Each structure stands twice: as C-alpha cells, then as structure tokens.
Amino acid sequence: MARNVSTQRKIVVTVVAWTIGILIFFPILWTFLTSFKTEAEAIASPPSLFFFDWTTENYHEVQSRSNYFLHFMNSVVVSFGSTLIGLIIAIPSAWAMAFSPTKRTKDVLMWMLSTKMMPSVGVLVPMYLLFRNTGLLDTRTGLVIVLTLINLPIIIWMLYTYFKEIPGEILEAARMDGASLTKEIIYVLTPMAIPGIASTLLLNIILAWNEAFWTLNLSAAKAAPLTAFIASYSSPEGLFYAKLSAASTMAIAPILILGWFSQKQLVRGLTFGAVK
Amino acid sequence: MATLHTRSAARLMIAPSVLLLLAWMIVPLAMTIYFSFLRYNLLMPGMEEFAGFSNYSYFLTDPAFFQAIFNTLAIVLGVLFITVVGGIALALLLDQPMFGQGIVRILVIAPFLIMPTVAALVWKNMFMNPVNGLFAWVAKLFGLQPFDFLANAPLMSVILIVAWQWLPFATLILLTALQSLDEEQKEAAQMDGASAWSRFIYLVLPHLSRAITVVILIQTIFLLSVFAEILVTTNGGPGTQSTNLTFLVYAQALLQFDVGGASAGGIIAVILANIVAFFLMRMIGKTLEA
Numbered sequence: 001m002a003r004n005v006s007t008q009r010k011i012v013v014t015v016v017a018w019t020i021g022i023l024i025f026f027p028i029l030w031t032f033l034t035s036f037k038t039e040a041e042a043i044a045s046p047p048s049l050f051f052f053d054w055t056t057e058n059y060h061e062v063q064s065r066s067n068y069f070l071h072f073m074n075s076v077v078v079s080f081g082s083t084l085i086g087l088i089i090a091i092p093s094a095w096a097m098a099f100s101p102t103k104r105t106k107d108v109l110m111w112m113l114s115t116k117m118m119p120s121v122g123v124l125v126p127m128y129l130l131f132r133n134t135g136l137l138d139t140r141t142g143l144v145i146v147l148t149l150i151n152l153p154i155i156i157w158m159l160y161t162y163f164k165e166i167p168g169e170i171l172e173a174a175r176m177d178g179a180s181l182t183k184e185i186i187y188v189l190t191p192m193a194i195p196g197i198a199s200t201l202l203l204n205i206i207l208a209w210n211e212a213f214w215t216l217n218l219s220a221a222k223a224a225p226l227t228a229f230i231a232s233y234s235s236p237e238g239l240f241y242a243k244l245s246a247a248s249t250m251a252i253a254p255i256l257i258l259g260w261f262s263q264k265q266l267v268r269g270l271t272f273g274a275v276k
Numbered sequence: 277m278a279t280l281h282t283r284s285a286a287r288l289m290i291a292p293s294v295l296l297l298l299a300w301m302i303v304p305l306a307m308t309i310y311f312s313f314l315r316y317n318l319l320m321p322g323m324e325e326f327a328g329f330s331n332y333s334y335f336l337t338d339p340a341f342f343q344a345i346f347n348t349l350a351i352v353l354g355v356l357f358i359t360v361v362g363g364i365a366l367a368l369l370l371d372q373p374m375f376g377q378g379i380v381r382i383l384v385i386a387p388f389l390i391m392p393t394v395a396a397l398v399w400k401n402m403f404m405n406p407v408n409g410l411f412a413w414v415a416k417l418f419g420l421q422p423f424d425f426l427a428n429a430p431l432m433s434v435i436l437i438v439a440w441q442w443l444p445f446a447t448l449i450l451l452t453a454l455q456s457l458d459e460e461q462k463e464a465a466q467m468d469g470a471s472a473w474s475r476f477i478y479l480v481l482p483h484l485s486r487a488i489t490v491v492i493l494i495q496t497i498f499l500l501s502v503f504a505e506i507l508v509t510t511n512g513g514p515g516t517q518s519t520n521l522t523f524l525v526y527a528q529a530l531l532q533f534d535v536g537g538a539s540a541g542g543i544i545a546v547i548l549a550n551i552v553a554f555f556l557m558r559m560i561g562k563t564l565e566a
Binding site: 006009010011013014016017018020021022024025027028030031034043045046047089090092093095096097099100102106108110111112113114115116117118119120121122123124125126127128129130149152153156181206209210212213216217226227228230231233234241244245248251252255256258259260263264266267270271 | 283285286287289290292293294296297300301303304305307308311366369370372373374375376377379380381382383384385386387388389390391392393394395397398399400401402403408410413416440443444445448449452490494497500501503504507508509521522525526529530535538539541542543545546548549550552553556557560561
C-alpha cells in the first residue's frame, strides 16, 4: 500500500521535474535545432520543432565568412593558457599553505580571496591604458595575463581545500624515509592531489572560457575569443538566426560537456569551499 | 632545523602568488585613484590637469548615475529574488525520488555553463524579438499583440536573462546543502506528525540558511558587475534605462574617452562592492575555522 502511494508520487514528481527541466533547457535546445535550419525556416511562422530539412550549411557558412576557427582557437589558447599558468603558480602556494600553515596563513588566504571581490570595472581604465601603451591590446598574451590574475585566487582556494584533505602523516612518513622536498612533491603529493588538481583545472577552464568582461573590452578582431566573436552578431544584418545558432552551438558545446562532468566541483569551487 | 628549512621553503612557494596578486591589486587600483582626480580625456592628449573632486561631483550629480545605481540595485535584487525563491523550489523538487534524476539535473544546470554573450543574444533574437521571436509567435497564437521586450521593458528583460543564467547556480548549491540534511531528522519529524509545511519552515529552511546566505553574497558580487548581457542586448538603452554602474563606467571610458570621469565611477563601484565583500569575507572566514 505504502509502496503504491510512493510510486504514484514518484511518477507525479518525475513529470513535473522533467517539464520544468525541459523548459529551463529549452533555449539551448532551440538554439541547437535552429542551427540546422535554413535562415528562412529559422524565422518561419509557425516554427517547426523537429520537422524541417536538416542542413549543416550554417556551420560551413560561419567558418567561411568569419574565420570561426581562429576565434575558437583564441578561446582554447586563452582558457587553457591562463589555467595552466595559474596552476603552475598556485600549486606550490596552496601546498605550502595546506601543509606548513603559519599564524598568518588564514589572513593570506582571506586577502587573496578579497582580490576577487574587486569589481573589474574599477580597474578597467588603467588596464586598458596599460595594454594600449604596451601593445598588449587585442593579443592572446594580454588576455592570458588578465585571466590568469583574475582566476588565480579561485585556483589557490580550490587547491587549498583539496590539499587540506590529504592526510599530513603520509607526507611526514615520506620525509622520515628521507624523501627530499622535490621527491615528496613528485612521488607522494602529486598522485594524491591529482583529482583535486583536475577538478580545479576543469572549473577554471569553464570560467575562463565564459569570461566576458575583459575579453570584450581588451580584444577586437585578431585575438577575440568566442565570447567577443559572438557579441559581433548583436548588430542586426538581415537574416542571421541560423548562423548565430550554429556559431553559438559550437561555442557552448565543449563547455556544456565539461561542465556536466564536473557538477560537484562546480559547487565547491564557486563557493570557495563554503558549501561542499 | 628541518622545520626552519621547510618554513622558508614554504615562504618561497607562496611568494609568487602573493606578489602577483599584490601587484594586480595595487598598481591598477592606485592608477584608477590617481586618474579619478585628473581632468583627462583620451581625445585631448597632453591636456591632463589636476581636477580635485570635480570628477566625483560630476559623476555624483549626473542623472544617469542615479539611474545606473537604481538599475544596478534592481538587477541585483530582481535576480536574487527569482533565483533564491526559484532555487529553493527547484532544489526541493530535485531532491525527491524520481525517474531520470541525473538527466533532469543536467538540463537544469546547463544555462549556467553558457557564455553570457550567447545567452543574451539567443534570448534577444530568438525569443524576445517582436517580429521573429518565439514569444511573439506565442502571443499571436493567443490573438495578442506581440510585446517588444527590449524596447518597452529593457531592464526587466535583462533581469530575466541574467536570472535564467543564475538559477542553476542557486539550485545546484541549495541542492547540495539539502542533500547533507540528516535523513533521520526528517523521518523523526514526520513520525512526530509534523506537516510538510512545518517540516520545511522549522527543519529544512534553517538547515539551508547558510547555503542561502552564500548564494546571496556570491551572486551579489557577480550581479553588481553584469556587463555582457547589457552590451549585446540593449546597449544600456533606450536612453539609460538599462544602464547599470558597470556599463556606465564602460561607456564613460571607452565610448566617451573620459578617463577621469570613468575612474571616479570605477572607484564608486569598488566602494559599493567592498560593502558586500565585507560580509561575504566574514562568512567564509568562519567556515575556515570550522
């Protein structure tokens, strides 16, 4: 009897949850479907959900008209570059703070976090001028520098919370056995820390890929990542829904897939370990 | 001996991050403060002169500034309201046993992973457009006049788009918090005859209060500087109807080339964000001790 009620309840919950889930997801689904329509079908009334002549023409068009691949590569270089450099700088710091904490470690961590609270617009003017005067405007190097700096606090914090969960006794044992600091890091810490480092890497690539303040303001044509490239579709130039959808689908697909694999890490990283 | 050795090694390892962040924090911010006291326009190079507080008084008496402050608050509060209330409801729903829970979770999380420019352009063109948008088609289906969202309710439209992007964030964090609620406590309350509503008010909500605070504070930090969504949908307009503080400073700097004025605006934005950051830091600092 009780089982029966709970099955009924489960079915009702399932229907409601799926309906809401599909509604929330619908704009993304619609973009995906529109990317396979012709421009005429994209604005046809009534719109058709699945029954149209599927075509991949838009994907070719986007590439041939605007060198989509260049912007895609800009996104790849900028997000992976800034993440890897950030990790190289952050791993030693997080390691040191997790395993040989001093009285000031907490203050240092909090201070690092506070740099993340500074609104970007507060330093927009000097960054723009510095970049203009040093020739970094609209270069991949410039974007990598800025994105490394803005995400460094998150990288350190995430790594710190992961490293803290590694039992310190194991490291001590290695040290007793005469392992040097370098060996300790390479053979003992790294294998245990890899899951944490991987999650940090994943989350940071997502954040860097989607960053849309500095990429919009500091890049124009040459170094524009996908965020800035897609923004160029905001000026209306006739029928372009299908091409916008194709460009958008390619821009969001890699991150959607990465993000789905890292749901748990998203929570932890985005709340600086405050919610696990 | 060994501790001394590791301690100095530790300092050496922390140094690069600290120095980089220190430079990142101090150099541009000091420049912004310096510029904010100058009469400095990029169109008139070599004409810089000390201007005292005139940039600040210009900014603080500009009607666009008050509109921008109002819009900034409206975006923050509007999005917070939608995402926190919606997030609690969705988290409670997703916490129930159902078929295909994992897939629903994935569907709900997706908007958070979409880059802001894509999200904004998709909503602007394919949904809110008064001629070709889906909303217009639905309106016509019911015999209504299509509504031009971005022209007639620009601020509300921006709030809707941003809320769509942040609802998954609130949901995901509240769901994570909800799942750490002791199952036995819930059962005990149920056995004692507590109704679903009073279980929610006296058990679930207090348990979620920490996560709700974290969601509010972190979202506020990001929502204070919404930018891309405004840039590609309304460009701050019509007029300044959807200009927030971030966008106003951007327009002053990169469209009017007024370095001094934009810097003063930037400093005001920093002060506002710091007020929020103060509370957030205290929250996170407490968890560090726990």
